[in-house]
Amino acid sequence: xxxxxxxxxxxxxAATGLVGGxxxxxxxxxxxxDHVFGQRWATLIPLTVMAGAEAVRRTAPRTALVxxxxxxxxxxxxxxxxxxxxxxxxxxxxxxxxxxxxxxxRIPYTTGLITVAVTAVFLIWWQNAFGLLVGVLTGMISFLPxxxxxxxxxxxxxxxxxxxxxxxxxxxAEMDRAQAVVAERARMARELHDMVANHLSAxxxxxxxxxxxxxxxxxxxxxxxxxxxxxxxxxxxRRLIGLLRDSSGDAEPxxxxxxxxxxxxxARARTNGSSGGLEFVLEDxxxxxxxxxxxxxxxxxxxxxxxxxxxxxxxxxxxTVTVRVGLGEGALTxxxxxxxxxxxxxxxxxxxxxxxxxxxxxxxxxxxxxxAAAGAVWQVRAVLPADEKAGNA
Numbered sequence: 001x002x003x004x005x006x007x008x009x010x011x012x013x014a015a016t017g018l019v020g021g022x023x024x025x026x027x028x029x030x031x032x033x034d035h036v037f038g039q040r041w042a043t044l045i046p047l048t049v050m051a052g053a054e055a056v057r058r059t060a061p062r063t064a065l066v067x068x069x070x071x072x073x074x075x076x077x078x079x080x081x082x083x084x085x086x087x088x089x090x091x092x093x094x095x096x097x098x099x100x101x102x103x104x105x106r107i108p109y110t111t112g113l114i115t116v117a118v119t120a121v122f123l124i125w126w127q128n129a130f131g132l133l134v135g136v137l138t139g140m141i142s143f144l145p146x147x148x149x150x151x152x153x154x155x156x157x158x159x160x161x162x163x164x165x166x167x168x169x170x171x172x173a174e175m176d177r178a179q180a181v182v183a184e185r186a187r188m189a190r191e192l193h194d195m196v197a198n199h200l201s202a203x204x205x206x207x208x209x210x211x212x213x214x215x216x217x218x219x220x221x222x223x224x225x226x227x228x229x230x231x232x233x234x235x236x237x238r239r240l241i242g243l244l245r246d247s248s249g250d251a252e253p254x255x256x257x258x259x260x261x262x263x264x265x266x267a268r269a270r271t272n273g274s275s276g277g278l279e280f281v282l283e284d285x286x287x288x289x290x291x292x293x294x295x296x297x298x299x300x301x302x303x304x305x306x307x308x309x310x311x312x313x314x315x316x317x318x319x320t321v322t323v324r325v326g327l328g329e330g331a332l333t334x335x336x337x338x339x340x341x342x343x344x345x346x347x348x349x350x351x352x353x354x355x356x357x358x359x360x361x362x363x364x365x366x367x368x369x370x371x372a373a374a375g376a377v378w379q380v381r382a383v384l385p386a387d388e389k390a391g392n393a
Contacts, residue, residue, distance in 0.1 A: 006055045013090065014054035021083030030079040036055040037078045046075035049060055050087045050140060059095035060101055063096040072141070089145040096149030099158075108146040113140040145365040190303070190357040203230060258298040259286070260306060266323060272363075277318030280309070285326040293332060294308065297384050300361040301334050307354045308336035308380045316378070317341040330387055331367075338382040340373055358382065 006014075024030065025043055053068040068091035075084045080244050092111065096104045119135025262282055270280045305323055312321045319339030326333045355371055358380070364370035367384040 004061065007058045010055050010058050013057070014087075016052045016088040017054055017083050017090075018047065018051035021051075021081045021087075024081060024083060030081055040079070043075070043081050043084075046071040046078060047081050047084045049074075050084045050091070054087050057091055058098050061095040061097075061099040064091050065099075065107070068092070076183050079325050085141055089141050092142055093145040093149040093152075097153050100317040104150065111139075111142040113145045115143045186360065189353075190360065221236065252267070257291070257302040257306075258295075259284075259301055262323070264323065265302070265306055265309065269313060269321070273313040273316075273321070274312065276316070278312065278314075278316060281318045281320055281322045283322065284326045287325070287327065293327075293386050297332060297365060297386055300365055300367075300384055301332055301382070302335050303361060304358045304380070304382050305336060307358055308338070311354060311378075312336070312338040315340070327386060330385065332384045332386045334380075334382040334384070338378050338384050339376060340378040341376055 022044075025040075026049070032042055049071040050068055053064040053071065057064045068088050072084065075081065096107050105108075115135060116137050118138045119132060122131030122134045122216070123130065189374040233264070262284065264281050265281045273280065305325070309321065309323070316338040317340060321336065321338040324333075324335040324337075357372070359369045362382050362384060365384050367382060369383075370379075370381045372379060
């Protein structure tokens with residue numbers, strides 16, 4: 001069994017108490033009279049034992065309290081020493097402050113009962129004020145230090161709890177900040193992909209066609225498309241950079257794409273996909289005089305159509321790509337059908353991030369998204385809530 005190593009402060013307190021008690025003993029500062037052990041040296045035994053209890057007041061508080069109690073009782077049968085009494089009060093205090101929670105709760109009650117019992121016994125025995133004085137002294141060396149220790153321990157526990165709450169609050173704030181950073185990075189990644197991917201895809205397809213077909217007319221047409229998409233891509237990139245540099249705190253850029261620009265979006269896709277034998281048809285069944293949709297809903301629908309058309313230009317086989325947009329029963333529906341199969345001519349590789357971005361846009365608004373092949377048709381379906389609640393998402 002390994003004995004607890006005394007704390008340096010406890011050793012200093014024990015040494016100070018022992019030296020002080022020896023000085024008082026040397027000068028004869030003790031109570032004289034009839035005692036069971038009236039020898040002068042007998043006072044040193046409780047004093048030494050109490051000093052030993054003080055040495056382990058922090059590392060073994062319950063043991064120190066038991067040993068100290070025995071020493072203070074033994075001291076009553078000798079001439080006594082004030083240093084022994086003072087060290088006992090510190091042992092009681094330390095037992096409450098540093099002891100286990102159960103002991104810290106029991107010691108104040110126990111010392112209080114002992115004080116009341118001692119006072120009652122001596123009052124009944126002596127039937128004078130001296131019995132009350134003994135009870136007061138008993139409370140001062142036992143109950144009062146226990147109560148003081150309980151107050152100090154409660155304050156320490158309250159401070160520890162407040163510190164823990166502060167650390168947890170700081171941790172939660174850091175987690176919220178990290179989640180906000182991740183969400184913002186995901187949003188900017190979607191914006192960057194949707195803004196630039198379709199233009200770069202068209203540039204890649206038409207530059208490949210220009211390199212593979214040595215025909216002046218084809219090369220000129222490809223270069224024209226490449227220039228148009230380069231200019232449009234630079235415009236979109238400048239808008240995104242403006243958003244990143246803007247410190248006004250707006251959630252979206254000033255000029256947010258809307259469904260009113262679908263005609264231009266389909267026309268640009270028609271130009272980009274003409275070399276691959278693609279035709280594009282827009283069917284917008286929304287009521288012309290309907291209420292304006294929330295900006296986040298229109299932006300999400302626009303980006304879903306834009307990415308679907310980009311995928312069609314990159315991967316669809318020759319045929320007709322149909323875009324349908326409708327509004328009904330509080331929901332905006334977006335459907336894009338494109339032919340799938342073997343594709344002649346050049347194509348651009350895909351990473352799948354476009355589908356992920358479309359699904360994230362729909363789910364962030366509380367909507368639904370699905371993209372899958374149905375026979376020879378690749379179907380994209382999105383249902384977005386068209387109420388104000390979606391606008392606050």
